[in-house]
Amino acid sequence: MAELQTIRFRLNGRPVELAVQPYETLVEALRRGFQMYSVRESCGQGLCGCCTVNVDGRAVSGCLYLAVLVDGCDVQTVEGLGTLNQLSPVQEAFVECEGFQCGFCTPGMIMMATQLLQENPDPTDEEIKHYMSGNLCRCAAYPEIIAAVHRAAEKLRAQTAAGNTPATAIMAQR
Amino acid sequence: MSKVLESGVPAGTEQGQVGRAVKRLESQAKVTGRAEYIHNLEVPGMLHAKVVRSTIAHARIRGIDTQEAKELPGVYDVITGEDILKVIPDPYYGPAFHDQPILALDKVRHVGEPVAVVLATDVHVADRATDLVEIDYEELEPLFHEVESAKSETTFVHDVIRPAGTFADLKTLQPRAKTNVSMEYHLRNGDLDAAFAKADRVFEHTFRSQQVSHLPLEPIVTLAQLTDTGNLLIHTASQSPSFVRIEVARLLGWPENKVRVRTAYLGGGFGAKLYIKLEALVAALALITQRPVRLSLTMEEQFYTITRHAATVTIRTGVTNDGRIVARDCKTWWNGGAYADIGPRVTQKSGFTAAGPYDIEAVSLDSYAVYTNLPPAGALRGFGIPQLVWAYESQADIIARELGIDPLEFRRKNILRxxxxxxxxxxxxxVGTVEVLEELARKMRWDEPFDHGSGPIRRGRGLAIGIKAAVSPTTSVAFVNLYSDGSCGVYCGTVDMGQGSDTAMAQIAADVLGLEAESVRVIHPDTEVTPYDMATLGSRSTFHMGNAVRLAAEDAKRQMVALCAEQTGFAPEALAVQDGGVAAPDGSFFTYGDILARRFGMQAGNVLGVGSYFPYYKKPDATTGMSDHITPYWMVGGSGVEVEVDTETGKVRIVRLVTVGDCGKAINPGIVKRQLSGASFMQMGFTLFEEMVFDEGQVVNASMADYKIPGFWDLPEQNEVSIVEVPHRNGPFGAKGIGETGSLGLSPAVANAVYDAVGVRIYETPLTPERVLRALREQQGRVWGDA
Amino acid sequence: MNPFQLLQPETLEEALSLLNTDDPSVRPVAGGTALMLMMKSKVFTPHTLVSLQRLKPSLSGIRLDDAGDLHLGPLASLRDVERSPVVAEFTPVITQAMQTLSNVRVRNVATVGGHLAHGDPHMDLPPILMALDARVRISGQAGEREVALPEFLTGYYTTVLNPSELITDVVVPALPNGLSGTYLKYTALSADDWPMCGVAAFVRMQGGVVAEARVAVSAATERPVRLTGVESFLRGRRPAAEAFEEAAELAAAGVHPLADIRGSSGYKREIVKVCVRRALEQALAARTRNGGVAHE
Structure with a gap:
């Protein structure tokens, strides 16, 4: 067995630390250490998007990312976006547009959509497909997901028009 | 929305919970990542299991050497079939046949068959140790194709085939030997020879469907543990917890009450998580180790665990020159893989629908469940029907075109009314056969001219209609509990795997009880809490469990009204249920909580309504295969597509997709619509590119890198869904199932559209670019050679 | 995954010295997307991985030099390349090809160097870079060398890199005026599948005839290849349909595709033919719309 390495990073805004095996993936570490069950390994090859995690503002596949590499980083999961009672605008939009069926791929979809809207506040269908094409939904709720991204974009634009910065608008409003 | 309402069928009540656009009850849970899946479950002291799998398709096991694996630091134990025998002396399981050993004994019958299990607290250690288990095989001749295997007289996948006797409709099956046909179904209706003699033309074609994977994104997962009293508690991502309990109890020789099976939301099922998958193995491991054991499959392992049947269908049809089908003779061979799973039921239940939704004078059907040395096949969104519709609706177009009749007109002439x-x-x-066909024609604007294009991209359109009988006989039981404050819990064994059953059941109960659907809580399947349900499969839940929930809610309502009548002195008939309580003719109103408080003198007690639904069914006659009550209801689905075919590459693009389904009554129209479109997109993958590719029984593309499923870019530009409502007299509020309806007709609709575009007929799915281009080139007499 | 140790050197020199070993299971790792797949499937079981992550500040630049040559730092992520205004200005073909390469998460992590060093013939950048005459600068303890891409990619998942060497720069020479091009990607299964065939085509016209054509094919072949025969055939010809047709026939005759689940060798050859012809047509059309990418 290789040596454990202690990593320190911010998880959904809070400082944390965890001793990890060098071969442990980010999805394994987040579930084992912090019960971040929104981060799910499905295909194990970075293709389905169920393990989408944000590291230093970039979406990555948690199943292909070594946990040790987030040492010193800012890590975000869906758990950090909103809560049951206070959803983020993207989460609200997914509920309103029914952008899911079984829900297993949903956190990954929401993470990607959130990142997309930070980069591009008013994406076209085409741009949504480009950005989200690495996230798969076996229930095939794709039309509803596209609608949800448009709806979320409207919500975010309304928020920024009301004076919120894009970075705060994307989070649940408390 | 097109709607065909008939008189005498109860619609929703004035509270209108049924038919209302209720958002899924678990919406917030799913978007926050909090929704419970068994995938997330960990318990203290748990061992992880990793399976050592056969690398050979058909072989005798000479020996298994686990020594090196056992010595790897961190390994708790390595278990083989011999160890299983010590806790389960007869370790063969399965819903239709007791043919599948928990771990291989003496023989392996497909690549990927579980042979041994490594247990460790660190899943990586367990995984590493699997490479250290050595298995010595004596290879046997493998059989891969269903038709060849059915004919084999020398090589047999199983020495003896042992029926399970589980299902009433399969009770008469006898053990067999020296055959690979585990079960066959025959239907003889009318004088076939005489009818063929009347035909002006006879058409015979053979169609094939490929083996595909369900591929739910939540991997198949089970965690089993012993309780303090030594009973078993099994947490499992299962579509059929009641069946799991019965089967595990049977294997152990225990009463059912010593086995508790619970589940949570499923991250997709589609038939992959049906009957019994990992549960017997994990339960045995928990018994052997006396520790909690968790087994979660990798994506690769899912390909070796359960699949959809490949099938060969030979269909011979006699027609008159004016386009009447007079005779049909259809033979189907189902490639069941190494273990029967539910294949025999697919063979019968789908088998008897093989003549299609048509009114035919004489019909002969033969359907064979065949063992091969491939991974087991079971039910996948349609229970075998899409493979049959592929054949009869492709042939319908061939015949119509040969006779010079419009394909829609041909179907209209023959449709079963x-x-x-x-x-x-x-x-x-x-049954909505006519309504679905007409709605499809309207949506497709079939009577309008269609531009087939010019140049390398040609356009075509096609349609198809399929029919499916609800699987019968099956039972559902539900409890509706009104708690002491009058709030409501629905206890039912239907598993919500994304189809929205929690929401639908809440709507049904709420409608009866005058509640808001959102205020109803649906308790998830737990055999220690929720009553029996056959399974969540075959689009049966809305009809069967919906009825059980409706009956349970009516029972609770009756009791509550009786209590109120007793308390107020009004006759029960004079009282009305509304807004979560009972209204009396004098204008007074009592909430359910008030009524219980008056009954018990404080906030206490509850009212428990029980509902049980078991529709009438008569099993097919042993000689004719006929029955006057073969199914409680029929599902009808129609698909229409417009495609573009690139004549230089063979690539088919669906540019417009129309899906029409008859749901009887849409309990929740939004969810019905998404079930139809979701099934249609899934079938699009099976139609255009999904295919398990084998090399000597090994799946060459057992990963999402090489087994591609539809993604965002594969969506048709135009996607339209139409719900037809032809209420069923026995359905809850007229409703029928809808989960598979969108799958039925798509494949032949696409092939028919391809023919319309470029004039070539494809007889085998998937319609890959290579297959289409090859057919085009064959037509032109210039096929390529090897490069 | 099997256990391994992860070393994280701070400098190139340190990284090169860690890699300078006879142990074949010591490997450098940049974004790690490809390597993680190999390790998870136990195709590759290293004892030691040398992470290049901390070298990123010095090796991830994307810039034009004074001669107008484009330099892609090997540790630049593919997403950096996709979003770089420098690259977009240099040629929109690269920018647009990036948008359909795998997915955003992979592009966020995978690096230019890893993309090339993996030697996978299904990658999208190598045929484009090859058509643009790119060179790879390599460092080892013994010194530096520069290798043209066709020589760098030696075969199916193999390159000219020694285990102890690292890519330190990717240089794309300044493009001649008037060179327009495209990258055409053909997928056989779902739209987001790996390419079954990728064609990068660039043309430069002068006086109504093709002054220069560059064509590279990937994915259908065991490694990306420049079709020099096709290029010389086209030189000096009018860009008529017949010429492109004939060029496509030449292209198909010159490749030897491997059969796999996505297609037989014969079918792939047909696709190479179609894709080369269409890519040439699009490259020509791109003169007026500033390059592009087509997904078939």
Whole structure:
């Protein structure tokens, strides 16, 4: 067995630390250490998007990312976006547009959509497909997901028009 | 929305919970990532299991050497079939046949078959140790193709085939030996020879469907543990917790009450998580180790665990020159893989629908469940029907074009109408065949001219309609509990795997009880809490469990009204249920909580309504295969597509997709619509590119890198869904199932559209670019050679 | 995954010295997307991985030099390349090809160097870079060398890199005026599948005839290849349909595709033919719309 390495990073805004095996993936570490069950390994090859995690503002596949590499980083999961009672605008939009069926791929979809809207506040269908094409939904709720991204974009634009910065608008409003 | 309402069928009440656009009850849970899946479950002291799998398709096991694996630091134990025998002396399981050993004993029958299990607290250690288990095989001749295997007289996948006797409709099966055909179904209706003699033309074609994977994104997962009293508690991502309990109890020789099976939301099922998958193995491991054991499959392992049947269908049809089908003779061979799973039921239940939704004078059907040395096949969104529709609706177009009749007109001429007997002899009642076909024609604007394009990209359009009988006989039981404050819990064994059953059941109960659907809580399947349900499969839940929930809610309502009548002195008939309580003729109103408080003198007690639903069914006659009550209801689905075919590459692009389904009554229209479109997109993958590719029984593309499923870019530019409502007299509020309806007709609709575009007929799915281009080139007499 | 140790050197020199070993299971790792797949499937079981992550500040630049040559730092992520205004200005073909390469998460992590060093013939950048005459600068303890891409990619998942060497720069020479091009990607299964065939085509016209054509094919072949025969055939010809047709026939005759689940060798050859012809047509059309990418 290789040596454990202690990593320190911010998880959904809070400082944390965890001793990890060098071969442990980010999805394994987040579930084992912090019960971040929104981060799910499905295909194990970075293709389905169920393990989408944000590291230093970039979406990555948690199943292909070594946990040790987030040492010193800012890590975000869906758990950090909103809560049951206070959803983020993207989460609200997914509920309103029914952008899911079984829900297993949903956190990954929401993470990607959130990142997309930070980069591009008013994406076209085409741009949504480009950005989200690495996230798969076996229930095939794709039309509803596209609608949800448009709806979320409207919500975010309304928020920024009301004076919120894009970075705060994307989070649940408390 | 097109709607065909008939008189005498109860619609929703004035509270209108049924038919209301209720958001899924678990919406917030799913978007926050909090929704419970068994995938997330960990318990203290748990061991992880990793399976050592056969690398050979068919072989005798000479020996298994686990020594090196056991010595790897961190390994808790390595278990083989011999160890299983110590806790389960007869370790063969399965819903239709007891043919599948928990771990291989003496023989392996497919690549990927579980042979041994490594247990460790660190899943990586367990995984590493699997490479250290050595298995010595003596290879046997493998059989891969269903037709060849059915004919084999020398090589047999199983020495003896042992029926399970589980299902009433399969009770008469006898053990067999020296054959690979585990079960066969035959239907003989009318004088076939005489009918063929009347035909002006006879058409015969063979169609094939490929083996595909369900591929739910939540991997198949089970965690089993012993309780303090030594009973078993099994947490499992299962579509059929009641069946798991019965089967595990049977294997152990225990009473059912010593086995508790619970589940949570499923991250997709589609038939992959049906009957019994990992549960027997994990339960045995928990018993052997006396520790909690968790086994979660990798994506690769899912490909070796359960698949959809490949099938060969030979269909011979006699028609008159004016386009009437007079005779049909259809033979189907189902590639069941190494273990029967539910294949025999697919063979019978789908088998008897093989003549299609058509009114035919004489019909002969033969359907064979065949063992091969491939991974087991079971039910996948349609229970075998899409493979049959692929054949009869492709052939319908071939015949129509040969006769010079419009394909829609040909179907109109032959469509099976209400009041007419189906090939089985069952008279059609409340079936939306005509309505679905006409709605499809309207949506497709079939009577308008269509531009086929010019240049390398050609356009075509096609349609198809399929029919499916609800699987029967099956039972559902539900409890509706009104708690002491009057709030409501629905206890039912239906598993919500994304189809929205929690929401639908809440709507049904709420409608009866005058509640808001959002205020109803649906308790998830737990055999220690929720009553029996056969399974969540075959689009049966809305009809069967919906009825059980409706009956349970009515029972609770009756009791509550009786209590109130007793308390107020009004006659029960004078009291009305509304807004979560009972209204009396004098204008007074009592909440359910008030009524219970008056009964018990404080906030206490509850009212428990029980509902049980078991529709009438008559099993097919042993000689004719006929029955006048073959199914409680029929599902009808139609698909229409417009495609573009690139004549230089063979690539088919669906640019417009129309899906039409008859749901009887949409309990929740939004969810119904998404079930239809979701099934349609899934079938699009099976139609255009999904295919398990084998090399000597090994799946060459057992990963999402090489087994591609539809993604965002594969969506048709135009996607339209139409719900037809032809209420069923026995359905809850007229409703029928809808989960598979969108799958039925798509594949032949696409092939028919391809023919319309470029004039070539494809007889085998998937319609890959290479297959289409090859057919085009064959037509032109210039096929390529090897490069 | 099997256990391994992860070393994280701070400098190139340190990284090169860690890699300078006879142990074949010591490997450098940049974004790690490809390597993680190999390790998870136990195709590759290293004892030691040398992470290049901390070298990123010095090796991830994307810039034009004074001669107008484009330099892609090997540790630049593919997403950096996709979003770089420098690259977009240099040629929109690269920018647009990036948008359909795998997915955003992979592009966020995978690096230019890893993309090339993996030697996978299904990658999208190598045929484009090859058509643009790119060179790879390599460092080892013994010194530096520069290798043209066709020589760098030696075969199916193999390159000219020694285990102890690292890519330190990717240089794309300044493009001649008037060179327009495209990258055409053909997928056989779902739209987001790996390419079954990728064609990068660039043309430069002068006086109504093709002054220069560059064509590279990937994915259908065991490694990306420049079709020099096709290029010389086209030189000096009018860009008529017949010429492109004939060029496509030449292209198909010159490749030897491997059969796999996505297609037989014969079918792939047909696709190479179609894709080369269409890519040439699009490259020509791109003169007026500033390059592009087509997904078939």
């Amino acid at each position: 209400n009041g007419r007997p189906h090939a089985t002899g069952t008279v059609m009642e409340d």
